[in-house]
C-alpha cells in the first residue's frame with residue numbers, strides 16, 4: 534500500500550477545523566448508554582440511533598470521519614443506503630473499531646490488555662471492501678496502587694503496533710488509542726508520568742514494527758486529574774501539561790493527534806482542546822475524536838421521542854461538531 538494514500542487519508546482526518554465523531558460503542562457499551570435513557574437495546578434501535586447521528590445535516594462542515602462498530606458498518610438507512618455510502622457521499626471518512634475489547638491481564642490484578650489480533654488481517658481486508666478508510670484500537674491503562682506495570686504497558690503497546698502494521702498493509706490508517714483512564718483519586722502529575730511512559734512505549738513499539746508514522750493518527754487521552762482527586766486541575770493546567778507531555782513523546786512526523794473525551798463533560802472537552810490550540814504553533818494538528826462529548830445531549834433528546842425528536846437531536850450533534858471544530862482551531866468561545 535502506498536504511503537501517499539495512507540498519508541492523504543490521515544491528513545484528511547485532521548483537516549483544519551475538523552474532527553472525528555466516535556460512534557463505535559460495542560453492543561454492550563451502547564446498551565449501557567441506552568439503559569441510561571430508558572431505550573431498549575435492539576438492533577433496530579441501534580440502527581435508527583446511528584442513522585440519526587450520521588444523517589445530521591451539514592455534519593461534514595466540522596466532521597472528517599466517523600468511527601463505526603462492526604454491526605453499524607453493515608447497516609443502512611431506512612431507505613436502504615449503506616451507512617458507508619451515506620458517509621462517503623457526504624465527504625465523511627468511514628472508520629471502524631477493530632479491537633475486541635480489554636480483558637484481564639493474567640498475573641496482573643487490576644490491569645487489562647486489549648484482544649483482537651487473531652484473524653485481524655482477514656477482517657481488515659473485509660472492512661476495506663466495505664469502505665473503511667481508517668481503524669481504531671483502544672488500549673486501556675488503569676492508574677492505581679502500583680499500577681500500571683511495565684508489563685501491562687508493553688503488552689498493550691505491542692498489540693497496538695501489530696494492529697497498526699496490519700492496518701497499513703490493508704491500506705487502512707490506524708488510529709492508535711492508548712487511553713489512560715481518568716478513574717481514581719490520583720493527581721494530574723501522576724497522570725502526566727503515566728501518559729508519558731505509555732506514549733514513549735507506544736512510539737517505540739510502532740518503530741520496531743515498521744509502522745509508518747506518516748500514515749498513522751494518535752488518539753490520546755488528555756493529562757488530567759483523576760476523577761476523584763480533591764484537587765482538580767483547571768483548563769490552562771490541563772492544556773499546558775497535555776501539550777508538554779505530547780511534545781516530549783510524539784514525533785513531529787505524525788500527521789495529527791485527536792483526543793478522546795473519556796468522561797469529561799461537553800464543556801471541559803471543548804475548552805481543553807481550545808486552550809491547547811491557543812498555545813500554537815504546534816508540531817501537529819490537534820483535534821477531537823469524541824464519543825460521549827459529541828453524543829450525550831443528542832441521545833437524551835432522541836430518547837424522548839425516537840422519531841419526532843430526530844431534527845432537534847441532530848441540531849445538538851451539529852452544535853457539538855461546530856464547537857469542537859472551532860476548538861480545533863483555537864477559535865471557540867464559551868456560550
Ligand code: 13P
Nearest residue numbers: 555793794795823824825
Ligand atoms: P469518549 O470520547 O466517550 O471517551 O469515546 C471515545 C472513544 O472512542 C473511546 O474509545
